[in-house]
Amino acid sequence: MTRAHLLTAVAVVIACGCTKSSVGPDDSVGIKGGFPPALESMRGTVVADAAVLPVQVYLQVGADERVKVVGSNVHQLVSLDGARVLLHGRWASQALPEFIDEPVSPPFALADFVVLAVGGREAMDGVLGEDLGRYYLRLTAGDAYWFANAPSEFNSHIGQRIWVTGWRDRAPLTYGLID
DSSP: OOHHHHHHHHHHHHHHHTSOOSSSOOGGGTOGGGOOOOOEEEEEEEEEETTSSSOEEEEEOSSSOEEEEESTTGGGGGGGTTOEEEEEEEEOOOOOOTTOOSOOOOOEEEEEEEEEEETTEEEEEEEEEEETTEEEEEETTSOEEEESSOOGGGGGGTTSEEEEEEOSSSSOEEEEEOO
């Protein structure tokens, strides 16, 4: 191989290494740099419309604004009808018929949520646990709250996600399953 051939081969290798990769993520899928868009948050009251099947779930955000909530775990919100929640997710795109003239907001694709209040009372949301006969609630943020007096029914819900309202150290304590 002559020196000219060697230099040509090196130049080709360098040029190939400087081009855009066809293997990695690209902008054609809507994700710049390969990272999904950050989750957005919304607070509001859950409204489950059982008049239609499948049940439609909305978040009442203000007096006049109601947002449809969609996603694979939206069924967990049905039992929380009337509860105040904090949702995390993304705005979903949707194809709209051409005959609709008024603006329609896209649905909100639910990633996860936290129960904030039930029945107008502040709530804790987490997974129920038990250790040496004492019950605790492991919150989604990681903190644990121990109960001095807990309902006897807690025993059948260990390991399940629940919401709890009331005082941790005295009755009345109310709770419900998030399923």
